[in-house]
Amino acid sequence: MSEFIFALLDNRFLQIALLAGLLASIGCGVMGTFVVVKRIAFMAGGIAHSVLGGMGAALYYHFDPLLGALFAAIVAALFIGTVRLQWKAQEDTLIGALWAIGMAIGILFIAKTPGYTTDLMSFLFGNILFVSPRELWLMASLDVVLVVTVAVFYRQFLAITFDEEFARLRGVPVAFFYLLLLCLVAITVVLLIQIVGLILVIALLTLPAAIAGHYMRELASMMIAATLLGSVFTTLGLGVSYQADLPAGPIMILCAGCVYIISAMLRHLLIGYRARRYAIRALRD
Amino acid sequence: MHINPAILIENVSFSYGESRVLEQINLRIASGEFIGLVGPNAGGKSTLLKLILGLLKPQVGRIEVLGQTPRQAAQRIGYVSQFPTFARDFPITVAQVVAMGRIGMNSSWRWQRTANQHAARLALAEVEAVDLAERHIGSLSGGQLQRVLLARALVGKPKILILDEPTANIDQRVEGDIFQLLATLNQHLTILLVSHDIAFISEYVSRVACLNRTLIYHDTDAVDDQIISQLYGGHIRRVTHRHVIHE
Numbered sequence: 001m002s003e004f005i006f007a008l009l010d011n012r013f014l015q016i017a018l019l020a021g022l023l024a025s026i027g028c029g030v031m032g033t034f035v036v037v038k039r040i041a042f043m044a045g046g047i048a049h050s051v052l053g054g055m056g057a058a059l060y061y062h063f064d065p066l067l068g069a070l071f072a073a074i075v076a077a078l079f080i081g082t083v084r085l086q087w088k089a090q091e092d093t094l095i096g097a098l099w100a101i102g103m104a105i106g107i108l109f110i111a112k113t114p115g116y117t118t119d120l121m122s123f124l125f126g127n128i129l130f131v132s133p134r135e136l137w138l139m140a141s142l143d144v145v146l147v148v149t150v151a152v153f154y155r156q157f158l159a160i161t162f163d164e165e166f167a168r169l170r171g172v173p174v175a176f177f178y179l180l181l182l183c184l185v186a187i188t189v190v191l192l193i194q195i196v197g198l199i200l201v202i203a204l205l206t207l208p209a210a211i212a213g214h215y216m217r218e219l220a221s222m223m224i225a226a227t228l229l230g231s232v233f234t235t236l237g238l239g240v241s242y243q244a245d246l247p248a249g250p251i252m253i254l255c256a257g258c259v260y261i262i263s264a265m266l267r268h269l270l271i272g273y274r275a276r277r278y279a280i281r282a283l284r285d
Numbered sequence: 286m287h288i289n290p291a292i293l294i295e296n297v298s299f300s301y302g303e304s305r306v307l308e309q310i311n312l313r314i315a316s317g318e319f320i321g322l323v324g325p326n327a328g329g330k331s332t333l334l335k336l337i338l339g340l341l342k343p344q345v346g347r348i349e350v351l352g353q354t355p356r357q358a359a360q361r362i363g364y365v366s367q368f369p370t371f372a373r374d375f376p377i378t379v380a381q382v383v384a385m386g387r388i389g390m391n392s393s394w395r396w397q398r399t400a401n402q403h404a405a406r407l408a409l410a411e412v413e414a415v416d417l418a419e420r421h422i423g424s425l426s427g428g429q430l431q432r433v434l435l436a437r438a439l440v441g442k443p444k445i446l447i448l449d450e451p452t453a454n455i456d457q458r459v460e461g462d463i464f465q466l467l468a469t470l471n472q473h474l475t476i477l478l479v480s481h482d483i484a485f486i487s488e489y490v491s492r493v494a495c496l497n498r499t500l501i502y503h504d505t506d507a508v509d510d511q512i513i514s515q516l517y518g519g520h521i522r523r524v525t526h527r528h529v530i531h532e
Contacts, residue, residue: 037372037375037376039372155385155388156388158377158381158385159385159388161375162371162375162377162382162385163369163370163371163385164370165340165366165370166364166366166370166371166385166437167388168340169338169339169340169359169362169364170359170360170385170386170388170389170441171356171359171360171389172388172389213374213376216376217376217377217378217421218376218377218378218381219375219376219377221376222376
C-alpha cells in the first residue's frame, strides 16, 4: 500500500482518481441513504441502466457523454417517478422495461459509433483513472447541487421518505418532492457511473448506506457515516487496484460487499444476543 | 347566533369505479364532541376519514371542516392512522417523529428547529411519553408507539383529532390507558374515533355513528343488539364487558 501512497504524491492521474472517488462518496452517502430508507434501489437501477441510452446518443452525435447521461438519467427519473405516482399498477414491469430499452438504445448508438468497444466497457464498468479535470469540476458542481438541495429541503425529504401519507396530510407537496428526490438520485447515478460504471452503480449507491443503517439511529448521521464509508471503499479500491493491477470499480464493490455481509451477520448476532439478554432479565424480574 | 360545526358532511356519496362505498352520508359533529364511528370492514369508514382529511374529494355532496374545505383545514386536524405507514427500522428518533407533525407550519431554519423540538417535548409530555424522546422509533412497544403517534397528531395544536382504530394492535390494559387519555384530550378537542369495539367505546364517546355504506347515528345508550345486527348483518349479539385496568 505504501507504493500507492508514494505514487499519489506525484501521479496526477491517481490524484484526480482519488478526488473523483471522494466526490462520488458524497453523492453515494447522501442520496444512497435516501435510496436505502425509501427502498427504491430497483428504481435507481432502472435510472442507472437507462443512462446508457443518453450516453450512446451523446457519443453518436458528438456531445459530452456525461451530459447525455445526465439528461437521460433525469428524463428516466421523471418518467419512473410519474409512473409510480400516477399509475401505481405494474410499476416494477415498467421500470424493468425502461431498464432494458435504455440499454438497448445505448448499445445501438454505440454500435454505430466508431471505436465503441473501449467506451462501452468503461461505461458499463467505469474507470476512475479516465476521469478528466473537467469531469472532476462537473462532479464537484453536482455534489454542491445535491448537498445544497438536501440541506434546504431536509425536513420535506425526511417527511416523504418516512411517512408519505402523513406528509401529504400535513400539506407537503409529496409528488414534487418525490420527483425532486428521484432527480437527485439520477444526478448521483451519473456521478457514480464515472467511478464504477452503470452495472455496479447500485452497489456503491446502496452498500455504504446500508452498512451505516445498521448502526445509525438518525438520517443525518447515517448520511455522514455512509459518506465516510464510501470514501474508505473508493480509496481502498483504488489502492488495491493500483498495487494488484486490477480494475478499481470491482475492487471497490467487493470491499463494500464484504463489509456489508460481515456487518449484517454481526448485527444479526447482536440482535439475537440482546433478545436473549432481555428474556433472561425478564425471567429474573 | 349560528355556530359552525367542527365537521359538516352533507349528502356525500363516493364510489371507487363502479363500486359504491358511501351513499348519501349526512353527519354534523359539534365542536367539543367525542364521536365514535363503527361499522363492518369495507363499510366505508376509512373512505369517510380520507374524505374528511381531504385525501379524497366527494363525487357528490360537500364536506366542511371548521368552516373550510378539508384541504384548507388540514393544518388544524390531528390524525392517527390504524397501521403505522412507515418502516420500523427507519433511522429516526421519537422526538424527530413527533416534530414532523409541525411540518408545513414553519420553515426549517435553526431557530424554528429549536421551537419544533420544544413543541415535540410538550406534546410527548401531554401523552405521558416524554421519557421516550431519544429512543429509536423501532424500539417501541405497540402501546408506546401509539402514544408517540398521538403526540405527533397533537404537536400542531389541532382543533380536531381523528383516530382510525388507534388501539387495534395493542393489549387491553394499554387500550384502557389510551382511551382515558383521549377522554382528557376531549376537554379541549373535538374527537372522531373509528373503532371496532362498539361496547368499549360506548363508555367514552357521546354519540356513535354506524356506517355500512349509509350512516345512522345514535346516542350511546340507544345502541342495542338490533342496531348492531342491522349494521353488521347476521346474528350478532353485544356482550357487555368491562376492561380491568391494572395499576
